[in-house]
Amino acid sequence: MTLEASRELLQPGEGSQEQYSTTNLVGASVTKICINPTAAFNSYARLSQGLDLAIQNDNALGLRIWFARGPATGCTANITAQTTSGAGGSAGFPLGGLPYGTLNIGTGLQSYSIDVNEHVITHEIGHTIGMRHSDYYDRSISCGTSGNEGTAGVGAILIPGTPTRDPDSIFNSCFNSTASGEFSPYDVVALNYLY
Template identity: 35%
Template sequence: MKTQFSKWKVSYMLILLAGIAIAISCKKNNNSNEGQNQDQTQLTKDEEMAILKAGFSPDDAFRKDGGYMVEGDIFLDANNLATQQKIVEDLKQNKPTTEQYRSTNIVAVGVSKELKIKVDAGTSEKVFRDATSEAIKRYNDLNLKLTFKLLDANAVETADIVINGADLGKTPDGKKTILGQSAGFPANGNPASPIKLSTVVYGPNYNNNNLLASVIAHEIGHAIGFRHTDYADRNYSCDIKTYNSFFGKYSKQNEGQGTGGAIHIPGTPQAENGDPNSWMLACIEGDNRPFTANDKVAIKALYPVK
């Protein structure tokens, strides 16, 4: 069912919707070698180990903007890495955690919480706003304690999540355009921000609103604490099996250790029997991905209905 033209990849680390199958793409096939950043070089063993200790796979990770891109679309700086390493270590030692932590960080809601989202996308502003409105509607239609509001372009309110447009460049091999980039994990009960999306791909003339809304809903999912459903084997959605330079052998594309914050949400299928239409898989076809029944179970497990 997958085609070379329409496959994307995305990723982020946080709570696993284990087994709900869908994913968004953060990379697009492109044979050009233009735009390769000089700092996107092969990682050292120490850097790979630091990423692994933070609960992520070093496979396909690369340097970018003074930090690292992991799992396709997750940007981690030195502070992110140190925080995640401590989380993993505390989990291993069964140390107490804060109330926002459930093998991962999520957004603190309490009785209710509204997250304000602002779009700043230059010439792609209308395209991004229309798609963000649809993505927000999908969450708000679930009647959760956690709700979302799209701020006006000139609003003076402080946004909880900013969605920027940018040319994110290419992967180190120069063959894939990076479509999206998340900003790590929720911290101190707050969502991760900003979300960056490619204005090269999602330009002012982009007209697949539902597809872009699915990408944004996926990235919002990362920002509020969801991890890819097929984190343990990206072959489930991406149909890939590559050489693992860190372990020195061919292996599954495992995005990270389960102790790093990936927990199965009761009531949702495991990856091997998963839902191929879920919104949080690592890769999807180029089509619309509204929440499935399994997705709704998972979302409501983290953020209950009012």
């Protein structure tokens, strides 16, 4: 990391929105990650379509890891996609070289567009492979309310090649109802750098 980047990390909240990763990433032995939706998840048409589009988003990048909707064979890691309440999602970060094993996607997303469902699920898949929120240090950037997530015990490592501002990042903390579900060009840079 450059001296300039180090100084920038020490000055949160000054308008920078780089892409960040955790110290925990998916190991080289993981190549095919199968995402297995529960029956309840599959019963929500927009969640199900959003998952398909999110998988397409990641696979279109040609990374060393790729995703398949389960059940599938040849999986070197598995993630369960399950429902929760609300209109958002949550997922953890990799551990022991494996992606986090669960995506929690709110059933309230059913009332949003397929693009928003794609956005939220793509965002949560990003967490399972080590992406942090682009605005982790100042959630007011995308959420309207302040807060700093800190390093969360997993680090917040600036990814080289990402800009000082990327308001279109799919990895910002909060989404809006006009979300396209697509990676920003700098999200692509970040994911290609990591994988």
